[in-house]
Amino acid sequence: MRDEDRGRRRFEAEVLPHLDAAYNLARWLARDAGAAEDVVQTACLRALRFFDGFQGGSARAWLLAIVRNTFYSGLRQQRAQEPEAVFDEEVHSVESPGGDPEADLLRHADSTQLRQAIAALPAVFREVIVLREIEGLPYKEIAAVAGIPIGTVMSRLARARQHLQDDLIARGVGGRRP
Amino acid sequence: MTCTGSSPGAAERLLQITAYLDGELDLTAAVELERHVEECAGCKRALEAQRALGEAIRANAGELRFRPSPEEARRLRRALGGGAAPPVWWLSPPSQQLRSLAALLLVAVGAWSVGRRWPGVPASSESSATSAAQAPAAAPGAPAVPITEEILASHLRALLAGHPEDVASSDRHTVKPWFAGRIDYSPPVVDLAAQGFPLRGGRLDYVAGRPVAVLVYQAGNHLASVYVWPADAAAVGAAAGGAASATGAAGAPAAASSRRGFQLLRWTQADMTWWAVSDVAPEHLAELVRKLRQALPASPAPPPPQSPPRP
Numbered sequence: 001m002r003d004e005d006r007g008r009r010r011f012e013a014e015v016l017p018h019l020d021a022a023y024n025l026a027r028w029l030a031r032d033a034g035a036a037e038d039v040v041q042t043a044c045l046r047a048l049r050f051f052d053g054f055q056g057g058s059a060r061a062w063l064l065a066i067v068r069n070t071f072y073s074g075l076r077q078q079r080a081q082e083p084e085a086v087f088d089e090e091v092h093s094v095e096s097p098g099g100d101p102e103a104d105l106l107r108h109a110d111s112t113q114l115r116q117a118i119a120a121l122p123a124v125f126r127e128v129i130v131l132r133e134i135e136g137l138p139y140k141e142i143a144a145v146a147g148i149p150i151g152t153v154m155s156r157l158a159r160a161r162q163h164l165q166d167d168l169i170a171r172g173v174g175g176r177r178p
Numbered sequence: 179m180t181c182t183g184s185s186p187g188a189a190e191r192l193l194q195i196t197a198y199l200d201g202e203l204d205l206t207a208a209v210e211l212e213r214h215v216e217e218c219a220g221c222k223r224a225l226e227a228q229r230a231l232g233e234a235i236r237a238n239a240g241e242l243r244f245r246p247s248p249e250e251a252r253r254l255r256r257a258l259g260g261g262a263a264p265p266v267w268w269l270s271p272p273s274q275q276l277r278s279l280a281a282l283l284l285v286a287v288g289a290w291s292v293g294r295r296w297p298g299v300p301a302s303s304e305s306s307a308t309s310a311a312q313a314p315a316a317a318p319g320a321p322a323v324p325i326t327e328e329i330l331a332s333h334l335r336a337l338l339a340g341h342p343e344d345v346a347s348s349d350r351h352t353v354k355p356w357f358a359g360r361i362d363y364s365p366p367v368v369d370l371a372a373q374g375f376p377l378r379g380g381r382l383d384y385v386a387g388r389p390v391a392v393l394v395y396q397a398g399n400h401l402a403s404v405y406v407w408p409a410d411a412a413a414v415g416a417a418a419g420g421a422a423s424a425t426g427a428a429g430a431p432a433a434a435s436s437r438r439g440f441q442l443l444r445w446t447q448a449d450m451t452w453w454a455v456s457d458v459a460p461e462h463l464a465e466l467v468r469k470l471r472q473a474l475p476a477s478p479a480p481p482p483p484q485s486p487p488r489p
Contacts, residue, residue, distance in 0.1 A: 017438045017457070019254075020245065020337050027244035037250050041257045048258075060439075101223060103230035111238035118242070132200065133235045134243055136399050139202050158196040161228050168231070 125160035239399035245340035343379030365391040373469040402456035
């Protein structure tokens with residue numbers, strides 16, 4: 001009983017400060033407030049149950065990995081997989097299509113445009129963007145959360161940013177339509 | 179030389195650009211890439227586009243981050259604290275939270291308060307700050323809760339509630355009057371947008387046994403809460419005469435502390451006790467505090483910041 005209390009307190013001290021990050025990731029993955037809440041709740045209860053198995057290291061990466069797994073296992077159970085398979089694994093040309101420099105347009109993207117563009121990304125790209133750009137995780141922690149090699153983190157980020165740039169330009173950021 | 183979509187190195191270059199902008203490319207490769215983009219218009223453009231995208235996202239990070247609504251926070255709290263498990267302390271209502279914290283930290287308090295004095299602050303001012311001048315925060319009979327824990331709990335509660343500010347405005351002429359009539363002192367309010375830390379607003383919180391003003395700043399992707407309340411005489415005396423004399427721009431470094439991945443900084447200035455807390459990187463919080471101290475008056479009748487300390 002005492003051991004249980006100690007474990008609980010260690011959990012509260014090390015894991016719960018990252019609940020905000022957990023909610024943010026769940027919400028971006030699930031793209032729905034109710035579903036995100038369910039994911040965070042299930043993930044936290046799982047984290048509490050398996051906390052004995054936490055070997056130290058980044059508690060944030062550990063909790064976010066559980067959030068991510070909870071989301072994907074929920075998806076599999078529902079067999080409600082979004083059409084994620086339809087994306088292009090090839091890295092595009094580094095050349096932009098011409099016209100004004102993209103940088104000037106992209107710099108003026110507003111939060112609504114950015115939110116829509118990120119939300120439209122396939123989940124494998126969305127998660128690395130959220131972890132890197134919003135949570136500020138280093139590649140090593142993103143690799144731990146997503147269970148992929150660091151090289152894959154890098155290529156997914158490159159692809160994700162390319163998608164975002166194309167999408168934002170197509171949305172007419174910076175007050176312009178192509 | 180220009181990389182094109184069909185040239186074999188183009189895809190590899192794009193990966194390098196990504197890692198470069200994220201600070202994840204090793205030094206040799208980074209130097210090589212920098213040299214390459216000088217000569218390659220395509221890669222330079224790709225680099226600039228990615229950099230601009232990153233800047234746009236970071237500039238909007240506060241709005242892109244999802245935070246649980248108060249109702250969601252309440253339901254999560256119930257789920258995590260419910261059943262046979264004891265309540266989760268920092269998700270609990272304040273009174274319950276303070277009691278369980280007090281019990282939790284019974285042992286820690288003694289060891290911590292003896293062993294971890296704030297650098298540059300005499301022991302007397304720290305102990306009086308939590309006991310004499312301000313009412314003890316914990317219930318009678320319970321040991322006092324370390325103020326770092328109270329402030330961290332308050333900051334986390336505000337974040338989790340998705341309600342970091344009661345008055346949301348970057349205009350100090352809106353935020354400052356909002357506090358009038360809600361607390362018995364007038365906190366100095368400055369916007370630091372020009373210095374890279376926009377003021378988001380203010381809120382009231384309950385710390386050290388009294389309602390206190392909290393200013394909320396955006397620090398990159400993160401939020402920082404800055405707590406301010408009138409310093410007690412001992413702290414002001416210490417600030418005026420002691421090692422922490424320079425309450426102005428060139429003041430003694432704020433006392434730093436780190437709890438569970440959160441940074442806390444404390445200092446005394448303008449006859450106020452200040453606490454800043456955030457999960458932003460330590461150097462960024464220190465930068466925010468430095469800018470804030472520069473922007474604040476040194477004392478209520480503000481002498482120039484470079485004036486010598488009072489005798």
